[in-house]
Amino acid sequence: xxxxxxxxxxxxxxxxxxxxxxxxxxxxxxxxxxxxxxxxxxxxxxxxxxxxxxxxxxxxxxxxxxxxxxxxxxxxxxxxxxxxxxxxxxxxxxxxxxxxxxxxxxxxxxxxxxxxxxxxxxxxxxxxxxxxxxxxxxxxxxxxxxxxxxxxxxxxxxxxxxxxxxxxxxxxxxxxxxxxxxxxxxxxxxxxxxxxx
Amino acid sequence: xxxxxxxxxxxxxxxxxxxxxxxxxxxxxxxxxxxxxxxxxxxxxxxxxxxxxxxxxxxxxxxxxxxxxxxxxxxxxxxxxxxxxxxxxxxxxxxxxxxxxxxxxxxxxxxxxxxxxxxxxxxxxxxxxxxxxxxxxxxxxxxxxxxxxxxxxxxxxxxxxxxxxxxxxxxxxxxxxxxxxxxxxxxxxxxxxxxxxxxxx
Amino acid sequence: xxxxxxxxxxxxxxxxxxxxxxxxxxxxxxxxxxxxxxxxxxxxxxxxxxxxxxxxxxxxxxxxxxxxxxxxxxxxxxxxxxxxxxxxxxxxxxxxxxxxxxxxxxxxxxxxxxxxxxxxxxxxxxxxxxxxxxxxxxxxxxxxxxxxxxxxxxxxxxxxxxxxxxxxxxxxxxxxxxxxxxxxxxxxxxx
Numbered sequence: 207x208x209x210x211x212x213x214x215x216x217x218x219x220x221x222x223x224x225x226x227x228x229x230x231x232x233x234x235x236x237x238x239x240x241x242x243x244x245x246x247x248x249x250x251x252x253x254x255x256x257x258x259x260x261x262x263x264x265x266x267x268x269x270x271x272x273x274x275x276x277x278x279x280x281x282x283x284x285x286x287x288x289x290x291x292x293x294x295x296x297x298x299x300x301x302x303x304x305x306x307x308x309x310x311x312x313x314x315x316x317x318x319x320x321x322x323x324x325x326x327x328x329x330x331x332x333x334x335x336x337x338x339x340x341x342x343x344x345x346x347x348x349x350x351x352x353x354x355x356x357x358x359x360x361x362x363x364x365x366x367x368x369x370x371x372x373x374x375x376x377x378x379x380x381x382x383x384x385x386x387x388x389x390x391x392x393x394x395x396x397x398x399x400x401x402x403x
Numbered sequence: 404x405x406x407x408x409x410x411x412x413x414x415x416x417x418x419x420x421x422x423x424x425x426x427x428x429x430x431x432x433x434x435x436x437x438x439x440x441x442x443x444x445x446x447x448x449x450x451x452x453x454x455x456x457x458x459x460x461x462x463x464x465x466x467x468x469x470x471x472x473x474x475x476x477x478x479x480x481x482x483x484x485x486x487x488x489x490x491x492x493x494x495x496x497x498x499x500x501x502x503x504x505x506x507x508x509x510x511x512x513x514x515x516x517x518x519x520x521x522x523x524x525x526x527x528x529x530x531x532x533x534x535x536x537x538x539x540x541x542x543x544x545x546x547x548x549x550x551x552x553x554x555x556x557x558x559x560x561x562x563x564x565x566x567x568x569x570x571x572x573x574x575x576x577x578x579x580x581x582x583x584x585x586x587x588x589x590x591x592x593x594x595x596x597x598x599x600x601x602x603x604x
Numbered sequence: 605x606x607x608x609x610x611x612x613x614x615x616x617x618x619x620x621x622x623x624x625x626x627x628x629x630x631x632x633x634x635x636x637x638x639x640x641x642x643x644x645x646x647x648x649x650x651x652x653x654x655x656x657x658x659x660x661x662x663x664x665x666x667x668x669x670x671x672x673x674x675x676x677x678x679x680x681x682x683x684x685x686x687x688x689x690x691x692x693x694x695x696x697x698x699x700x701x702x703x704x705x706x707x708x709x710x711x712x713x714x715x716x717x718x719x720x721x722x723x724x725x726x727x728x729x730x731x732x733x734x735x736x737x738x739x740x741x742x743x744x745x746x747x748x749x750x751x752x753x754x755x756x757x758x759x760x761x762x763x764x765x766x767x768x769x770x771x772x773x774x775x776x777x778x779x780x781x782x783x784x785x786x787x788x789x790x791x792x793x794x795x
Contacts, residue, residue, distance in 0.1 A: 213468045220475055224482040224679065231486055232675045235493040242496035302730075426774050427630060430718045434626035473715075477686055481679040489675060504725045507678040511718040513630050584624050585785040592771075592778030599770035 248280075248307060251321030252292050254339075255309035256282035263292065266401060270393055272386060279394070281401050282309070282318075288401040290318045291394060295382040297375035301326030304335065304375040308383035310350065312398065320345045320380055325372075332372030341366055341373070345380060352384045353377075411530050415537025420545060421514050422591075423598045428514040431505045432546060433587040438562050442550030444498045445505060446543025448491065450536070452483045452509050453518060457535035460523040467524075476519045477510070484510045514542065553590050557582030608739050615743035618792055621719050622751040623785035628719025632752060633777055635710070642756030646749030648710040650742070652692060653720050656685050657741025660724040661734060681724050686715045719748055755784055 244264050256263050259282035266281040282290040292309040304325045309318035322336040335341055344363050348354060354377045355361020358370065365373035387394070406414070418424065422432045431449070435441040456479050460467075467475045488506050491499045499506065509515060518538060523531040551561065559575035560567040569575075580586045621627050628649075635645040660681050668674050693711045696704040714720055723744045727737040758780055767776050 209468060209470070213471045216467060217471055217474060217478075220478045224478055225676065228482060228485050228489075228676060228679070231489050235489045238493040239489070239496075242493060246496045246500065426633065429629040429633065430626050430722075433629060474683075474686065477682055477715075478679070481682050485675065485678050488678065504722060504729065507681075507725055508627075508718045508722055510678055510682050511716045511721045513716050516716055583789065584626070585782040585789060587626065588778050588782030588785055592775045592780075592782065595775040595778065596768075596770045599772075599775065 248294065248323050251307035251323045252280050252309075254321050255292050255307060255319035256280070256290060258282075258284050259290075260284060260286075261401075268397055270390055270397065272390060277386070277390075279397070281398065283401055286402075287313075288398040289313050291387075291398065292318075293383065293386070294323060295379045295386065297377070297379035297382070299325060299327055299375040300332050300369070300371045301328065304372065304379060306376055306379035306383070308380055310383070310387050312395070315350050317345055317348045317350065317380070317384075319343075320376065322376065327369065327372050332366065332369040334366050334369065335372050335376055338366070342376070345376075350384055350387065353381045354384075408530065408533060412533040412537040415534065415539070415541040416544070417541070419538070420541035421538060422542070423545060423595055427517055428512045428542070429591075430508065431512065432549065433584075433591060435502055435505055436546055436550035436553055436587060436590075437557075437582050438554050439547055439550045440498070440562050441501055442546035443543060444495070445502055446539070446546045448487045448502075448506060449509055449512065449515070449542055450539025451487055452480060453515050453539040453542075454532060454535035455483045455486075456480045456515060456519055457523040457531040458528055460519045461526060461528045461531035464524045472524065473516075473520070476516060476524075480515055480519065481510050514538065549591060549594060552594070553581045553586060557586065608735065611736060612739055612743040613794070615740050616747040616750065617788065618794060620747045620751055620788050621723065621744045622748055623781070623788045625722070627722035628717050628748060631713055631717050631719075632755065632781070633774060635713075636752055636756040636759050636777070639753070639756045639760060641710075642752050644706055645710045645713075646752050648707040648714060649717065649719065649748050650745040651707065652685075652689060652711070652714050653723060653745035653748075654738070654741050655692070656688055656720050657723055657727055657737055658734075659688060660684055661727055661732075661737040664728050665734075677725075677728070681721060685720055685724070689715050719744070751784070751788070755781060758784070 241264070244267075249264060252263050261281070261283040263280040263282050266283065267278055268281070269276050269278050277293055280292045281288050282292065284290070290309050290311050292307050294305055294307050296303040296305045298304075302325070304327065305323040307321045307323050309320065310316075311318040320342050322342070325333065325336060327333045327335065341364075345354065348362075353361075354363060356363045356365040356370065356373050356377055358365060359374070361377070363373065363377060421427055422429055428449075431445050435445045456476070459479050460476055463475070463479075484507060487509070488499075491506060518535060522534050526534070554561060555570060556578045557580070558577050559571040560569055562568070581590060615621075619625055622629065622632050631645055635641045663680060663684055664677065668677060668680060673680075689711055693704075696707065696711075723741055726744075727740055730740075732740055759777060762776060762780065771779070
């Protein structure tokens with residue numbers, strides 16, 4: 207019986223200590239981890255879209271409610287005024303969801319650029335959506351009216367050869383983004399004013 | 404046979420070097436040795452867990468009841484693994500992405516649990532520290548050596564601190580078999596064979 | 605339904621857990637010397653992996669995620685797996701002694717089999733739903749068994765061959781595993 211109590215006692219103390227230590231470390235690293243994830247997963251796409259931004263879009267971010275979902279928006283400041291917002295949407299690709307960062311130029315009312323963040327597409331085929339800049343370059347300066355389509359579906363985007371599904375996924379993610387922008391435009395404009403310097 | 408303190412440390416570097424002498428913990432060895440950088444990162448992470456858990460297990464060895472010792476070891480090891488996971492995410496995120504699930508899997512690496520059970524639970528703190536350090540460094544060196552062979556033959560480059568160095572020059576045709584899955588098995592098998600040849604008494 | 609079949613095939617053959625993902629290699633080399641032990645280990649893994657996959661999925665979805673404790677995942681999973689294995693062992697011993705006689709000695713080894721923990725983590729990382737997690741766990745386990753049993757067959761033949769001394773035992777086994785892995789690579793691009 208005493209053995210039993212000792213066993214339970216030791217296990218409980220160990221488990222409590224472990225939980226306590228981990229919670230402490232977690233609290234201290236939480237913000238850093240969040241920043242690192244943004245920097246390395248979404249960062250490259252955001253920075254390539256907002257090349258000319260004079261601020262750090264990853265620091266200048268805010269969240270808005272879209273239905274029951276929280277979306278994060280990254281602001282690009284150019285010439286001292288907030289010029290663009292980027293946010294992430296996704297489309298169904300060949301190997302799961304394709305995450306897409308879409309940048310919208312709020313001054314000229316056009317797409318500033320798009321960039322793939324996460325994907326599970328085939329290397330050398332669908333993965334080119336991320337690695338080959340000429341594909342996503344086609345989305346630059348498209349009007350916000352949409353819908354964006356590949357040439358095969360009657361649109362203007364040349365699909366990546368051998369990866370029509372991936373190309374369609376990028377288009378549909380872009381269209382989602384355009385709709386979300388339309389819907390949230392009032393709140394977004396309000397929020398963006400805060401970045402006027 | 405009692406070993407001197409120095410031997411406690413050096414045995415991990417040659418006599419009992421994992422994964423060659425102790426054929427344990429093969430999964431990360433095969434999976435992360437595509438590039439030297441990954442190999443070193445994995446080795447350092449494993450060494451940290453190994454040293455910390457060895458020291459703690461040895462400190463607590465008189466308190467832990469024999470019947471639940473494995474459960475206790477697992478809690479201790481899992482805690483340190485999570486520490487590594489969090490710290491790596493915060494400070495070396497690209498490496499964390501490359502090593503993927505093999506960081507949390509250090510918890511089931513037989514080397515770590517094996518050292519706790521076979522060594523730390525029977526020896527003093529200082530010796531356990533040296534044992535963990537020796538085995539850990541030996542493991543890191545083995546990983547780096549295997550990774551160097553695979554990366555060099557497979558791509559012709561060696562990547563150190565994210566900068567690829569072309570060793571064989573641009574005209575080298577990469578033997579990409581070596582960086583694919585089967586190459587890992589074959590390379591490890593041949594290196595083991597080499598170790599046997601050199602180490603034969 | 606079609607999606608699930610594709611998932612199953614890719615888990616068994618294309619992303620074979622032993623030969624393509626390198627999980628569970630310690631028992632792969634340790635228990636493949638004899639056909640009999642290989643079959644025993646394969647069965648034990650199927651048995652435990654399916655249960656572990658389901659239970660860890662439920663733990664993660666209804667417990668860790670609800671409470672925002674995802675960072676405790678590693679600790680929670682290993683404890684769940686370790687206690688599951690203990691429990692299965694006790695249960696089999698009491699209720700189905702025949703099965704225990706066959707699987708018994710392999711069960712304790714499974715706690716530190718990274719294939720089990722690995723699949724549980726993959727299920728979470730890939731954000732599978734319950735059904736997908738169930739199918740994936742089962743298929744990975746079947747893939748494990750398939751590779752292990754095939755490999756044991758080859759290894760029994762190697763015993764009869766004359767192998768150069770430095771290559772004997774583990775070294776030749778690894779090279780053979782490499783060749784087996786090469787054949788499994790042929791399944792790539794099937795789905």
